[in-house]
Amino acid sequence: MDIAMCFALFIPLLGFLFLVACSGHIQRHSAGIVACSTIFLSFLTFAVLLGISLYTGQHREQVTLFNWIPMAQMKADFALALDPLSFLMCLIVTGVSFLIHVYSIGYMEEEPDFARYFAFLNFFVFAMLLLALAGDLLLLFVGWEGVGIASYLLIGFWYERPKAAAAATKAFVVNRIGDLGLLLAILLSFHLFGTTNMDAMFGQAIHQFSPDSMTMTILTALLFIGAMGKSAQLPLHIWLADAMEGPTPVSALIHAATMVTAGVYLVVRMHPLFLLAPDTLMCIGVIGGVTSLFAALAAVGQSELKRVLAYSTISQLGLMFLACGVGAFYAAMFHLMTHAFMKALLFLSAGNVIHMLHGKIDMKDMGGLSKVFTKTHIFFLIGVFAMAGIPPLAAFFSKDLILEQEYEAGFKTLFYIGITSSLLTGFYLMRAYCLTFLGPLKIDSSTPRSLNEAPQVMLWPVGILAFLSLTAGFMGFAFGKKPFLERFLAEVGVTLSEPLPPTDFIFSFETWLSIFVAVLGVGGAFLLYTRFKGLLGSPIAILQRAFYLDEIFWYGIAYPLRWVSKFVGSCIEPKIFEGMLQLVAHSAQGIAKEFQKLQNGQIRSYAALMVVGSLFLLLYLSAI
């Protein structure tokens, strides 16, 4: 089982190395096949392992490969832990990745740098699996930085576009702020516990610290800052919308389905610590709620299809943190899973449209495309309904679980914030659907002559994701007993804050309310954008610019910093530091010039100097 686990982890890395070594010599076709098959093998291995572990009932496997920083005080093991939580994460990552890899073969068919793209994608999967499987906080950090690098490389995949390069840099820099938090958390936990092994940490923390202790609050707050950066929570969300400059499958895989959920995963993974710090949990809940509402409002104002989905991702991640905030970690993981399917579905359907329109991204230039994209528009619609929470599609179960938990835990304000963002979710997604697929067909000079439905290789993965979005919700649903997923995750302590009675699946007030708002959002947007389109002006500027937070960061932080650096560069650096250096250099040069005169090339003067020198030597020798 150890070997199989390592195999599943390292085969994407092998694929990456192979593709890097052979890029340039390898045919496009085979590069795609190599990349897809490594991911598929990895997925298959995890699936088989899951089957074995369910059969034997042994759900926790730990393996320490080696100690990668051997020092006396410090033990940094390359320790992998396969438990129900990492099982779920690994299956989501490899499963969705595989579909998106296959999709990419179609999407990137005209791309000259085919092998580089797949190499990066494989590297991403490896880093993400490392992050999910790590049993040691330091090793988790390695995976964490690995996915960061992969994200940077893939956002900037079309590096010759200045916007893409800038977006990649922005993502990297903003993530660095979060990473600093995580790094400090690792150092602090090493200081506190003398180890970074998660199990050891949890064991010690419960004995050493009383709940609500200051130390635990600081440690978990630092961990959460790391999660905020990666999962694009306020105020570190600014990179995610710009990250849409990357290829659409990358947006689907990294910036919607998997990497951005790493923050949620981190919080859930470290939940024994978070449970000791109720203040931090409260804070997480508030930030998650505010982010969710904020991003949902911003999504309403976006005019680019992918940006709507990006803000939608931020909003849904906010909901997951909202669930974490009340201790409903299971609800967060459940929503993470359904969200991965739904958001990948939405992104890939959008990718179909963008690909066949040759890179047009603005919804102003679209419209009436349902006549062309006869299949894609149905898939997109499934995604819209699933995300909005129309029963019995996926998000109906997962999002409602979150809202229900919020309600049960007594956070009424957060509950209504969640309901509002849920309403907006249906609204902005339906708006995107109407603007893209309904209305009159817009054809202008830049529209490709022969507009077709996407090829089969791109439709199949979308279809599978649509099926998953339709059905995944039932994994968290069962009559008469606790659903399978909940029981499975409960083994690592990932549960709900207020466990529901197992038989209780009644349509309570909150359920009715959330169904009502979902229908209201979707229906309202549909009516508004089809029947009463004349009433609408252009999108409200403040929403379109996402409350000007980007500008505030530019003018508030980036420009002053730039100004300070310019001042240092133009005044302090040349005058003070360079002046000192030049003083040293010039004085050495001056001394050397004097001595240079001795070396005039005249052999007789050399001889004379030699004689004088010998005389001095003689005098000196006779003196002693």
Added chain:
Amino acid sequence: MDLLFFASTALFAIGICGILTGRNALIFFLSIEMMLNAANLLFVLFARHWGNYTGQMWVFFVLVVAAAEAAVGLAIVINLFRSRQRVDVDQFNRLRE
């Protein structure tokens, strides 16, 4: 004995003066040989004085080295003359650059 010692010193001094004042490369050689022979004379002198013949043996070494040096040096002088048509050492100062 004293006389010979003075003769050796004088020979050495003449050699130095020759180098410091002369311009001709051949005079240089002459002066160098003179100084070497001044040293040789001292070797022989002291060897005899102390009754130890190691010094006399050294003279042969010096002679051999001097011969070799003369061969190399004269070759250089000939080449210098070929390239510049003169053997004035003050003209040859290009090597400092």
